[in-house]
Amino acid sequence: MTPPPVPRPAGLRWHWLLAGTVAVLVAGLAGLALGPASLPPLGVARALLDLLPGVHLRTGLGEREAAIVLDLRLPRVCLGLLVGATLALAGGTYQGIFRNPLADPYLLGVAAGAGLGATVAIVATRTTHATAGVAATLTVPATAFAGALGAVGLTYALGAAGGRYRSPATLILAGVAVSSFLAAAQAFLQQRYVDTIREVYGWIMGRLGTAGWHDVLVLLPYTVLTGAAVLVHRRELDVLSVGDTEARSLGAHPGRTRAVLIVAASLGTAAAVSVSGLIGFVGIIVPHTVRLLAGSSYRVILPLSVLFGAAFLTLADLAARTLLVPSEIPIGVVTAFFGAPFFVVVLRTIGRQ
Amino acid sequence: MTAAGAGTGTGPGVSVRDLSVVLDGARILDRVSLDVAAGQWVTVIGPNGAGKSTLLRAVAGLVPYTGTVAVLGAGLARLPRRVRARRVAVVVQDPVVPPGMAVLDYVLLGRTPYLAPLARESAADLAEVRRVLDRLDLAPLAGRRLESLSGGERQRAFLARALAQGASVLLLDEPTTALDIGHQQEVLELVDQLRRDGGLTVLATTHDLALAGGYAQRLVLLARGAVVAEGTPAQVLTERLLGEHYRAQVSIVDSGWGPVVIPVRPAAVPPAPD
Numbered sequence: 001m002t003p004p005p006v007p008r009p010a011g012l013r014w015h016w017l018l019a020g021t022v023a024v025l026v027a028g029l030a031g032l033a034l035g036p037a038s039l040p041p042l043g044v045a046r047a048l049l050d051l052l053p054g055v056h057l058r059t060g061l062g063e064r065e066a067a068i069v070l071d072l073r074l075p076r077v078c079l080g081l082l083v084g085a086t087l088a089l090a091g092g093t094y095q096g097i098f099r100n101p102l103a104d105p106y107l108l109g110v111a112a113g114a115g116l117g118a119t120v121a122i123v124a125t126r127t128t129h130a131t132a133g134v135a136a137t138l139t140v141p142a143t144a145f146a147g148a149l150g151a152v153g154l155t156y157a158l159g160a161a162g163g164r165y166r167s168p169a170t171l172i173l174a175g176v177a178v179s180s181f182l183a184a185a186q187a188f189l190q191q192r193y194v195d196t197i198r199e200v201y202g203w204i205m206g207r208l209g210t211a212g213w214h215d216v217l218v219l220l221p222y223t224v225l226t227g228a229a230v231l232v233h234r235r236e237l238d239v240l241s242v243g244d245t246e247a248r249s250l251g252a253h254p255g256r257t258r259a260v261l262i263v264a265a266s267l268g269t270a271a272a273v274s275v276s277g278l279i280g281f282v283g284i285i286v287p288h289t290v291r292l293l294a295g296s297s298y299r300v301i302l303p304l305s306v307l308f309g310a311a312f313l314t315l316a317d318l319a320a321r322t323l324l325v326p327s328e329i330p331i332g333v334v335t336a337f338f339g340a341p342f343f344v345v346v347l348r349t350i351g352r353q
Numbered sequence: 354m355t356a357a358g359a360g361t362g363t364g365p366g367v368s369v370r371d372l373s374v375v376l377d378g379a380r381i382l383d384r385v386s387l388d389v390a391a392g393q394w395v396t397v398i399g400p401n402g403a404g405k406s407t408l409l410r411a412v413a414g415l416v417p418y419t420g421t422v423a424v425l426g427a428g429l430a431r432l433p434r435r436v437r438a439r440r441v442a443v444v445v446q447d448p449v450v451p452p453g454m455a456v457l458d459y460v461l462l463g464r465t466p467y468l469a470p471l472a473r474e475s476a477a478d479l480a481e482v483r484r485v486l487d488r489l490d491l492a493p494l495a496g497r498r499l500e501s502l503s504g505g506e507r508q509r510a511f512l513a514r515a516l517a518q519g520a521s522v523l524l525l526d527e528p529t530t531a532l533d534i535g536h537q538q539e540v541l542e543l544v545d546q547l548r549r550d551g552g553l554t555v556l557a558t559t560h561d562l563a564l565a566g567g568y569a570q571r572l573v574l575l576a577r578g579a580v581v582a583e584g585t586p587a588q589v590l591t592e593r594l595l596g597e598h599y600r601a602q603v604s605i606v607d608s609g610w611g612p613v614v615i616p617v618r619p620a621a622v623p624p625a626p627d
Contacts, residue, residue, distance in 0.1 A: 007496030009479060010458045101452075232471050238458070239465055242514075243449035249413050250518070251438030251466035296453030 010238075010297035012304070020307030024081065027311035031077040031318050032069055036325045044069055076208050078216045079275065080317045081310040083208070084282060086223045086272040088309020090265040091283020092290075092301050093230050096237035097258050097265075098172055101346060104283035105269040108171075108262075109151035109178035111280070114273040116186040117147020119200050123193045140274070147182070148270030154178050156262065208276055208317050209328055215275040226268030230302060233261055237298035279313070279332045281339020286312055288346055365426050366391035366554035367412060367522055372420035374407050374578075381407045383578045384420070389571075391425070391521070394548055394555040396565050398589070399575035400599050405558040406446065408575065409524045412556065413443040424522050438466035442515035443524040447531070450499045456510050457495040460486060463517025485516045489543065505536030512543070523547075525557040529564065537561070541568050562603075566590050566611035574598060586611045 032048070033041040039061065046059040047069050059066065087105055094103035105111060121143040155178045159171035190200050236257045239247050247254045272279075286309040287301050294300050313331075316338070320331040367389040374382040382404045389395040397405045411418040414429055414437050422429045424440050432440075442463075451459070463485075464478040486492045489509050494502065499510060508528065515523060525544065529537035545568055547553050559565050565572060566586035574582040574589050576598040582589050590612045595603050606613045 007455060007457050009461055009474065010455065099449075099451075235468075235471070235473060238451075238454075239462055241449070241451035241454065242459070242462060243445075245410075245415055245445055246443075246448060248415055248434065249438060249441075249443045249445075250462060251433075251435035253434065291453065296451075297458060 010295050010300060012300050013294070016294045016300070016304055017307075020304050020311070023311035024307050024314075027314040027318075028077050028081065031080065031314045032073045034318055035068075035073060035322060037065070037068055039065055039069065075213045075216055076317065077314055079219065080208055080314040082216065082219045082223045083272045083276045083279065084286075084313025084316075085306045085310040086219070086226060086268040087279065087282040088286035088305040088312070089227060089230055089302060090269045090272075092287035092298070092305040093237070093261050093265040094283065095287060096240060096298050096301075097261050099241060099243075100172060101288070102284070102343070103172065104281070105265070105273075106179070106278075106280055106283070108175040108266065109155050109182060110148045110266055110269045111273060111278050112179040112182035112186065113151025113154075114144040114148040114270060115278055116182045116189070117143035117145065117150075118274075118277075119186045119189045120147070122196050122200050123189055142274075144274040145270050148273060149266065151178055151182055152262070152266040152270075208331055209321070219271050219275050222268050222271035226264050226271075227306060229264035230261060231306075233257055234299045234302045237261070237302070241298075277330075277332065279335055281335045281343065282309055282313055284346065285335070285339050285342050288342070365423065366393060367395075367556055368421075368423040368426075369408075369412065370421045370423075372408070372411055372418055372422065374404070374411050374416055374418045376407070376416065381578055382411065382418070385575070385578070385580055387573050387580060387583065389522075389554055389556050391554050392548065392552045393571065394545065394557070394569045395571045395573060396569035397556070397558045397573045397575055398560075398562065398565050402577075403575040404578045405575055406526050409443065409526050409556065409558060413441055413524055415443075435466045438518055438520070440520050441522045441524060442518040442520035444511045444515050444526065444528060446526040448511050450507070452500060454499055455496055456491060456499060456502070456513075457482065457486070459499055459510060460491075460495075460513045460517050463514040466518060481519070482513075482517050485513050488547075489513045489516070503536075504532050505539055508532060508536065508540050509543070512540070516547070521552065522554045522556065525555065527558055527560065529559065529561055537564060544568075562590065562595070562614035566613060567608065568611075590614055 029041060029045060033039050033044040043060040043065070046057045047061055047066055049055050050057045050059055051070075061069065091104040094105065094107065095101055097103070098107075100107075118140045121139040125139060155171065155175045158174035158178065190197055236252060239250060239252045240254050240257060242250075244254045287305045290301050290304045290308060294304055313335075316334045317331050320329045320334045323329055365388065367387075369385060369387045372382055372385045373380065385404075385408060387395070387397075397408060399405050407416060410416045412422050412429075414422070414434070427440075429437055429441070460482050461474055461478065464474050464482065467478065468474065483492070483495075486495055489512060491506075491509055491513055494506060494510075499507060502510060508531075512528075523544070528540055528544070532540060541564060544553075544555060544557075548555050557569070569586065571584065572582075572586050572589040573580055574594060581598060582594050590605055592603055592605060595601050595614065602617050602619055603614050604617050606615055
């Protein structure tokens with residue numbers, strides 16, 4: 001009889017890191033090459049390499065085709081990668097903080113707060129018809145961001161009101177209450193100012209269609225900041241998973257870790273929502289798939305969620321703009337279409353445990 | 354010293370003086386003082402709500418308290434949390450079982466107090482954990498998920514996580530509550546073995562008066578937040594004391610290893626027919 005193999009500690013295996021990187025590259029390339037105007041993938045790849053300093057290649061693409069790749073699709077793909085990475089990472093982080101596998105950026109009311117903020121901006125700028133578009137473009141991200149942070153603050157304050165009886169569940173309940181209230185306020189505004197309903201609706205459903213380099217540059221620092229803050233705490237999230245009492249008896253500071261990570265994940269989420277609208281379920285689908293395939297340690301889940309979240313959202317966006325050519329499906333519809341059944345599966349798995 | 358068992362040490366293990374805990378305006382513990390000599394096993398007994406768990410939590414530094422708690426002569430209150438975690442390890446009554454976590458990874462979390470903030474475990478940490486797993490016969494289960502273990506195996510995994518902390522004081526809150534009688538014995542024998550081999554100082558709580566007298570050298574009877582009796586098992590496990598503080602009718606039998614408490618029905622009830 002051979003003894004069982006000596007198990008190794010949980011950790012990020014190189015082959016998963018490689019798989020995630022390949023997924024990002026494939027999704028990115030597919031997002032650039034495929035679309036209403038079909039382009040040769042090889043030419044697209046050459047056009048990309050051509051962008052590198054010191055590299056000069058004959059791409060075989062025409063001027064119009066090159067413009068489609070570099071000016072339309074490239075910023076859109078980059079934004080998709082960043083939004084997907086941020087939302088998936090935030091989802092995994094919330095699940096760790098709250099020890100709740102159903103937690104995601106939306107549970108804290110971040111999305112509802114951002115939605116209300118955006119609606120306020122759109123409604124407030126609707127009267128000045130000549131400049132409405134410009135004014136909304138400038139103010140929507142800012143007010144969405146303020147709304148999201150306000151909602152997180154409100155949820156945190158309400159959740160903390162439980163005093164000694166405060167628990168992760170209290171915070172989530174507070175998030176549900178805040179979320180419902182803000183969503184109701186948003187729906188009221190939307191119905192009250194019916195003339196802007198189309199615009200609000202388009203934003204609420206999520207969209208990457210109008211992505212430009214501006215959006216990419218707005219989001220990038222937040223993604224980097226959130227990613228760095230969360231990833232350095234990945235072992236602390238594993239320590240938190242044994243419960244606050246034990247975590248403290250192990251010398252950890254669960255309250256401090258939780259506060260830092262809530263701020264980091266919420267900042268990233270708010271930034272992502274402010275440039276892309278409400279895209280749900282990414283924070284559930286990606287971390288859970290990673291958990292099932294590669295392991296349940298946050299040292300595995302968090303870095304891989306960044307990679308697979310980026311790839312997933314880019315592919316979802318590809319589906320959003322190619323399935324109903326010439327019109328586009330809101331990307332939030334695509335992610336919900338896959339995400340809601342997935343949520344049910346996760347719910348059933350928890351029920352069986 | 355009145356300790357009866359073998360392997361008792363001499364120096365101060367745990368020394369608690371005038372410990373009071375107030376939670377939400379309610380005084381849970383009132384000027385409790387007790388000593389556990391190094392290498393000794395002391396068990397705290399007492400009715401529900403007496404403050405046993407709170408006492409353990411205070412000694413572990415997990416609830417705010419007044420008074421002093423010293424371990425190996427050093428006051429705990431002034432120590433940073435990580436340093437304290439290297440001296441005192443605690444197994445709470447019903448530990449959280451993190452879903453999907455392997456035994457090896459769970460026990461590795463016990464090395465947390467030795468890691469610099471944000472650092473990862475070293476090869477030495479892993480070696481120490483493998484040693485603990487071997488010691489508790491958990492090596493064959495190292496790759497298994499915690500939730501797939503039986504109750505006894507799981508309790509051993511909780512113990513292993515605490516032992517991986519390398520602490521000299523082990524606090525056990527109701528370590529046998531969820532276990533059948535065989536696993537109760539297994540866990541208690543294991544802890545006693547560790548105490549005798551490794552000089553571990555043990556402070557435990559229990560509701561199980563049948564087992565309390567067999568393992569501890571000294572018992573402390575806690576009622577309504579205060580120490581009402583302490584001494585050897587024979588001194589504390591008396592029909593008078595248990596009747597007064599538990600309101601229980603018991604009879605005490607000497608097992609040879611210590612007094613055993615047996616609940617009896619009031620004399621007014623006739624014995625069951627055959």
